[in-house]
Amino acid sequence: MRLTPRKEEIDGVKAILESDAYTTADQMAKALIKEVADMLWMRDWFALVHLNEAGSGGLNWAPFASPIEALNTAEKIAIGGRFGTVKLYSPGALLGNALGKKGWKGFCQDPGCGHAPFLHLMDGSARGACGLASMCTCKKYIK
Ligand SMILES: [Zn+2]
Ligand SMILES: [Zn+2]
The missing domain is CATH 3.10.20 (Ubiquitin-like (UB roll))
Structure with a gap:
């Protein structure tokens, strides 16, 4: 399978490789496999x-x-x-659009939000507060 790793995917793998949170190679390997599977789930x-x-x-x-x-x-x-x-089409993006995907490129980077850009209300020509007011306190879409 030919794929070009994306910057956010490389950053996600690096974060695990450089983390001190794993005490064994097995733990780190499991975390890496799960992370990469999640990344591939976000692709078409x-x-x-x-x-x-x-x-x-x-x-x-x-x-x-x-x-x-x-x-x-x-x-x-x-x-x-x-x-x-x-x-x-990506099932991860489908679920992310409905439920949010915190910390993922293409979704709001507000730490409490993670919802899709189109779920944010328009504020002039920019995207303002998240429309899911019952779920999060995001006041402005953060790219
Ligand atoms: Zn939100
Ligand atoms: Zn937001």
């Missing part, structure tokens, strides 16, 4: 979908980082039939 992916020679559905494979990567894999396996790609 692509699936390679297959129609066999008869035109009915074959097997599907995922995840791929891009449609090109999926189709290049199809070329390598050379099983005939027709291939296409489907975009798989």
